[in-house]
Amino acid sequence: MNETPLAPGLYIVATPIGNLGDLSVRAGATLRGVERILAEDKRVSAKLLKHVGATAPMTAYHDHSDEGVRDRILAELGSKAIALICDAGTPLISDPGYKLVRAARAAGVSIHTIPGPCAAVAALTLAGLPTDRFLFLGFLPAKARARSEAIAEVAGVRASLVLYESGPRLGEALAALAEGLGHRGAAVAREISKLHEECVTGTLADLATRYADAPPRGEIVIVVGPPPERIAASDDDLDTALIAALASQSPSRAAAEVAAALSIPRKRAYARALELVEGDALA
Incomplete structure (x- = not known):
């Protein structure tokens, strides 16, 4: 009626x-x-x-x-x-x-x-990973290069990542995520709210191995935990990295490389690189 x-x-x-x-x-x-x-x-x-x-x-x-x-x-x-x-x-x-x-x-x-x-939100509740901040990515590109580029764009985002994927592509997607994001906790949730609902957790590498030759059926959501907290680089860490980089590069290029590697402001790295050069610390 x-x-x-x-x-x-x-x-x-x-x-x-x-x-x-x-x-x-x-x-x-x-x-x-x-x-x-x-x-x-x-x-x-x-x-x-x-x-x-x-x-x-x-x-x-x-x-x-x-x-x-x-x-x-x-x-x-x-x-x-x-x-x-x-x-x-x-x-x-x-x-x-x-x-x-x-x-x-x-x-x-x-x-x-x-x-x-909503499958994305439901998977977050099952994954046991931080939910205070998350980024929904939808489906990753099918082609390997585009997929790697898409993963690289979000590698530094301090949030859990939520993705949709199909069974046949799951193993490749997890392997690409493991390569691009490193050692992170993750979960694969499938068939949410259905009879055969399951949520498998582990590192990205572990999950990639599990599903490499055994693509599952059903609707699939991948949840990836945020990157680990970085320990702030000390002055000694900065000097060691800069001295090595300055041996073969200009202060500007060395500072850019070290700033990216240590996740510090480029301005700080460049100022210290100039001090090291002017102080003849490289001799």
């Missing part, structure tokens, strides 16, 4: 990532009350909609939808309540939709979010 129709606008509805029982009461009522449902894959969403008794017609809306589809949706939003869902979890999190939300807001459409399951 359908709910009382909702006011016109866009309703962003989070759906279960596994167990259908995770759908909130409000989400179910919203799906029954809207006049149209935008689904990433209508075949996937049909099971959920049948489960909650939602009968509104579905329209496919995904990464490959053209601007014409979005324009037609916008034209309806002024007079109809339309829900946006994805295959599983919270829409717009590594899923299509932000362009529609942006366009709807620009058009003055009323926008509502019905929060609920």
Whole structure:
């Protein structure tokens, strides 16, 4: 039985990532009350909609939808309540939709979010790694060079990292993370809230070895702990590193290299390099 129709606008509805029982009461009522449902894959969403008794017609809306589809949706939003869902979890999190939300807001459409399951956040609760600060990276690039570059960009971020990955690519992704991030604690969570849910923890290297030749099935989230705290470089550490670098490089280049290696301001390293050169400490 359908709910009382909702006011016109866009309703962003989070759906279960596994167990259908995770759908909130409000989400179910919203799906029954809207006049149209935008689904990433209508075949996937049909099971959920049948489960909650939602009968509104579905329209496919995904990464490959053209601007014409979005324009037609916008034209309806002024007079109809339309829900946006994805295959599983919270829409717009590594899923299509932000362009529609942006366009709807620009058009003055009323926008509502019905929060609920999100695989990235659920994995963080299972991993046993710091959650006070985290960075969601979505999927890493498939090609090795681009993947390494993406990892290098976040290597110094002092936060836990959360990534999505597929089973066949998991071993390669973990090996690349181990190479680019070093010795860090990590977790691989899969099939969250489903019958075979599991969360395996260890170092990145350990996990890369575990999954190198045994790609798991299901939806997978990788959580990587933040980098270890660095011990502040002492003056003696700085002098030792600079003297070695100045033996073959200019003060400017030596300072840049040492500053990066010791994670200290370049200004400090350069000032000390000049002092060492002027004081003839290299003789």
